[in-house]
Amino acid sequence: MSALRAQLRAEIALVRRNGEQLLVTLGIPLVLLGFFSVVDVLPSDTPEAVDFLVPGILALAIMSTSMVSLGIATGFERSYLVLKRLAATPLGTRRLVAAKTFSVTIVEIVQMVLLVGLGLVLGWSPVAPNWVLVVGAVVLGTLAFAGIGLTLAGTLRGEVNLAATNGLYLVFLLLGGVLFPQDRLPGALQAISDLLPTTALAEVLRDTLMSSGDIGSAWFVLVAWAVLAPLAAVRLFRWN
Amino acid sequence: MSAVVVQDLVVRYGDTIAVDGVSFEAAFGEVTAVLGPNGAGKTSTIEICEGFRRPSEGTVTVLGLDPFARRSELHREVGVMLQEGGVYPSARVGETVVQYCDLYGRGADAQELVARVGLRDRAMSTWRRLSGGEKQRLLLALALAARPRVAFLDEPTSGVDVNGRDDIREIIRELAAGGTAVVLATHELDEAERLADRVVMFHKGRIVANGRLNTLRAGRSSVKFRSSAELDTEALSRHVGLAVERVQFGVSGEYVIHFTSDDASMSGDLVARVSTWLGSMGLPLHDLAVGQQRLEDLFRELTRGES
Numbered sequence: 001m002s003a004l005r006a007q008l009r010a011e012i013a014l015v016r017r018n019g020e021q022l023l024v025t026l027g028i029p030l031v032l033l034g035f036f037s038v039v040d041v042l043p044s045d046t047p048e049a050v051d052f053l054v055p056g057i058l059a060l061a062i063m064s065t066s067m068v069s070l071g072i073a074t075g076f077e078r079s080y081l082v083l084k085r086l087a088a089t090p091l092g093t094r095r096l097v098a099a100k101t102f103s104v105t106i107v108e109i110v111q112m113v114l115l116v117g118l119g120l121v122l123g124w125s126p127v128a129p130n131w132v133l134v135v136g137a138v139v140l141g142t143l144a145f146a147g148i149g150l151t152l153a154g155t156l157r158g159e160v161n162l163a164a165t166n167g168l169y170l171v172f173l174l175l176g177g178v179l180f181p182q183d184r185l186p187g188a189l190q191a192i193s194d195l196l197p198t199t200a201l202a203e204v205l206r207d208t209l210m211s212s213g214d215i216g217s218a219w220f221v222l223v224a225w226a227v228l229a230p231l232a233a234v235r236l237f238r239w240n
Numbered sequence: 241m242s243a244v245v246v247q248d249l250v251v252r253y254g255d256t257i258a259v260d261g262v263s264f265e266a267a268f269g270e271v272t273a274v275l276g277p278n279g280a281g282k283t284s285t286i287e288i289c290e291g292f293r294r295p296s297e298g299t300v301t302v303l304g305l306d307p308f309a310r311r312s313e314l315h316r317e318v319g320v321m322l323q324e325g326g327v328y329p330s331a332r333v334g335e336t337v338v339q340y341c342d343l344y345g346r347g348a349d350a351q352e353l354v355a356r357v358g359l360r361d362r363a364m365s366t367w368r369r370l371s372g373g374e375k376q377r378l379l380l381a382l383a384l385a386a387r388p389r390v391a392f393l394d395e396p397t398s399g400v401d402v403n404g405r406d407d408i409r410e411i412i413r414e415l416a417a418g419g420t421a422v423v424l425a426t427h428e429l430d431e432a433e434r435l436a437d438r439v440v441m442f443h444k445g446r447i448v449a450n451g452r453l454n455t456l457r458a459g460r461s462s463v464k465f466r467s468s469a470e471l472d473t474e475a476l477s478r479h480v481g482l483a484v485e486r487v488q489f490g491v492s493g494e495y496v497i498h499f500t501s502d503d504a505s506m507s508g509d510l511v512a513r514v515s516t517w518l519g520s521m522g523l524p525l526h527d528l529a530v531g532q533q534r535l536e537d538l539f540r541e542l543t544r545g546e547s
Binding site for chain 1: 342
C-alpha cells in the first residue's frame, strides 16, 4: 500500500509540475465550450449550441486527459527510462497503472466540475440526466482512451508517440461528433466516425445528459473500445 | 551461497550474440567488477541479472531466485543503478529519494540518504538542473533506498569529478563492508582496480579473466619507462631475453615490458638490462617504474591480437 501511495504522490506532483500540459488539458475544452457557445457558427441539433456542446466537450476533455496527457507523459517516461527504473522496484505493473488511473481520475473530476460549471453559466440545461450512466460512460471512455494512449506510448519512441497522439487527437476532434453532429459529415467519413470512441462517448453522454434517445450502437462501440484498447496496451506495452 | 550465480549465459539480439556462454559468481560482502569496453556484453549481462530480460541460454540466479521469473520478490532486496536516466526531468531530488524509499519500504531514511550522497544542498533541484556527477549521485541514492542485499551499479562514477568519485567509492566500499554483494559494471579499469575484490573481464561477449584481483595480478609484473619513439623494440626484447610481444609501445614514448614472475631479483635484473641497453644506444631513460601489472595492462595482454 505504501508503494502505491508513494507512486500516486509522485504522479500527482508531476501532473502539477507539468503546468503547460495541464493548461492544454483544462484550457482547450473550456475555450472551445465558451467560444462556440457564444459565437454560434457551428451546426447543432439543439436550439441552443451549448446544449449540444457540453456533452461533446466532456468527451473531448476525457480524451485529452486519458489519451493525450497520459499517453504523452508515459511515452516520455519510457524514453527517459523512468519506467525501466520503476520496473526494478517492488512497485509492479498493477500498482503503477492504479497510480496513473487515480491521477487521471483526479484531473477528470476537476475538468468535469469546471466544464459543467461553465456550461450552466452559459445556459446549459440538462434534460432528465441519468448520473449513474454518466459516470459509467466516463469510466468506459477513460478506459478506452487510456488504452489507446498507453498502446501508443508503450510501442513508439517518445517523439513519434507525441506526434501520433496529437495527430489522433485532431482526427478524433474533427470526426468525433464533438463540436458538430457527425451526421453532417460526408458518407465515407460518417462511416468511420461511427466507429470512433469519441463519437460513441459523445453520443452516450448526450443521451444520458440530454435524453437525446438517439444513440444507435454507441454503447456497444464504447464498450468494445473500453475492452479492446486496454487489452492491446497490456499485450503490446514495453517498459523500455 | 553466492549472491549472484551466472552459468553459461548467452544473450542474443536477433542474429547478434552479445554474450557468449559466460559464467561467474558474486559474493556477499564483496565488490565484483564486471569489466570491459563498451559493447563487450557487460550491460546485457547485468540486465539479465536485474530481471529486465530472459537469457537466450544458460541460467542466472540472484539470491537463489530466477531474476526474470521471480522479479517481483527479488526487486524488494535488490538495488539498481542504471547506466543513465531513470528520473523524470521535472522531478526534484528530495522527493524522488522519498518516493524510492517508500517504494522499497525497507526503512531507509530519505534525508539521510540525500546527505550521504552529498546532495543535501540540491534537495529542491530538479533532475534536469543537476550536473552529470550529481545525477550519478542521485541514481546511487535510489539504489541505496532499497537497503539492498545485492546492488547492481552500472558505471557509477561515469561523468563524476575527482572528489565525487572518491565519495562514491567510499559509499560502495561501505555498502560491501555492510555485507551487500556489489556488482559493479564499468569500462574504467582504473575504477575496478580501486574498488574490486573480484574481477570479471569481458571482451567481445566472452570472459577473458575471472578471479580475485590479487590472484589475477599475481606473478604478472611490468617495467615501465619513457624513451625515444624510435626505440627498436625488437632489439630491446632480444637484449632482455623476452619475446618481442612482451614489449609494448604506448603513447608519449611510454614503453611497458611485461614479465611473469614475483621474483624481485628478476625485476632488478630486467631494469639493469634495460638501462644498460638504452645507455649503449644513446637513448634517454625517464620515469622508470617497476610493479605489479595493472588491469589495463592485463586486459591488453589478454586481448592482444584481437581487433
